[in-house]
Amino acid sequence: MFYKPEMMDALSDYESARYAIFGVPFDGTSSYRSGSRWAPDAMRKASENFETYNSYFDVDLQDLQIHDAGNIEHYSSVDLMLEEITFDVQPIVNDGKVLIMMGGEHSLTLPCVKACAEKAGDDFGVLVLDAHFDLREDYGGIKNNHACVSRNIIEEVTDNYVSIGVRSGPKEEWVFAKDNDIKYFTSDDVREMGIKPVIAEALEYLDCKQIYLSLDMDALDPSFAPGLGTPEPFGLTDLDVREVIRILAPMTIGFDVMEIAPEYDNGQSALLGTKLLREFIAAHAASEK
Ligand code: MN
Ligand code: MN
Numbered sequence: 352m353f354y355k356p357e358m359m360d361a362l363s364d365y366e367s368a369r370y371a372i373f374g375v376p377f378d379g380t381s382s383y384r385s386g387s388r389w390a391p392d393a394m395r396k397a398s399e400n401f402e403t404y405n406s407y408f409d410v411d412l413q414d415l416q417i418h419d420a421g422n423i424e425h426y427s428s429v430d431l432m433l434e435e436i437t438f439d440v441q442p443i444v445n446d447g448k449v450l451i452m453m454g455g456e457h458s459l460t461l462p463c464v465k466a467c468a469e470k471a472g473d474d475f476g477v478l479v480l481d482a483h484f485d486l487r488e489d490y491g492g493i494k495n496n497h498a499c500v501s502r503n504i505i506e507e508v509t510d511n512y513v514s515i516g517v518r519s520g521p522k523e524e525w526v527f528a529k530d531n532d533i534k535y536f537t538s539d540d541v542r543e544m545g546i547k548p549v550i551a552e553a554l555e556y557l558d559c560k561q562i563y564l565s566l567d568m569d570a571l572d573p574s575f576a577p578g579l580g581t582p583e584p585f586g587l588t589d590l591d592v593r594e595v596i597r598i599l600a601p602m603t604i605g606f607d608v609m610e611i612a613p614e615y616d617n618g619q620s621a622l623l624g625t626k627l628l629r630e631f632i633a634a635h636a637a638s639e640k
Contacts, residue, residue: 359398360412361419368418369639370632371448373439375455377425377432378612380496381580386612391422391453393613393621398629400622405633407597412629415636418448429458429495437462444470444605449635451628454609456580457485457497460565461504467563467605468508476511476557477504478599480570480592482583484520484535486527497580497610505533513553515541515595516570519583538570538586546591550598563605564631566592568624576623578616589623596631601638606631 358372365371374391381387403413423439426432436459443450444466452463460479468475479485479501486505490496495503505512514535528535534556536549544552569579572586600606608624 358395358419360403361417363416363418365418367416369416371418371443372451373420374422374453375459376422378456380429381456383581386614387456387610389613390611394453394625397621397625408633408637410633410636433462440466450605452607457500457567457609458495460500463605464504464508464563471561474559476559476562479514479565480516481567482519482569484524486524516587546594561604564599564603566608568610576620578612578620580610580612597634600631600634
């Protein structure tokens with residue numbers, strides 16, 4: 352028998368699923384150190400550690416309709432990879448399921464945002480948690496590099512966009528953000544204002560009922576999540592990120608956890624990312640009780 356890891360409590364078949372989880376083991380454009388291709392299976396393995404019951408929301412994941420579709424076939428080229436994701440996620444979104452992606456690198460978020468935007472229409476916004484702006488026009492000559500994903504979202508999908516946790520980028524990105532009135536909160540803003548007022552201001556800005564929520568795990572401080580492609584000190588806490596997820600999950604139609612590179616730590620980043628994913632499902636399910 353072969354061992355096939357599956358997200359614990361993802362017991363539902365596709366047809367009856369409310370939540371459709373899938374992995375994308377792709378890290379082809381990672382700029383500093385690669386390895387996020389190993390994250391989806393590391394997260395499934397990490398999920399075995401957790402109880403099915405979430406006491407905060409009084410939700411038992413075992414009682415929910417969660418489907419783990421497995422990993423999407425991966426390609427060597429990022430453009431082919433994004434095409435494949437588009438092909439695979441459109442039916443999931445159009446079937447009205449909540450889309451949950453385990454990356455893989457952050458570039459993979461773009462086709463998921465596109466599919467959700469097409470489904471949602473005008474009433475839609477995007478919230479990204481990230482240490483980086485990801486606003487480069489291209490990186491190393493590649494437009495769909497993971498360092499460009501927010502720029503592509505803003506230019507190709509919607510400028511109803513907010514980023515939380517930013518603290519790193521070349522001067523040109525800070526200037527670009529300012530010149531283009533891009534709404535963002537640095538990790539220092541979060542520390543000074545507190546996460547709840549930041550979330551409230553972000554929601555007021557987005558002014559919509561449906562969002563895509565993208566968690567680049569490097570939004571977190573490396574003391575919480577050291578196993579990353581591009582770790583950046585002075586970041587958000589685990590509780591900051593959990594609060595964002597708890598509050599925003601009910602309005603989220605697509606969610607992802609990206610950029611974990613499990614080889615660079617002893618498992619804690621995959622554990623935290625998986626716990627946050629499970630918190631997302633519990634928070635969303637509680638809003639539908
Ligand atoms: Mn990113
Ligand atoms: Mn990042």
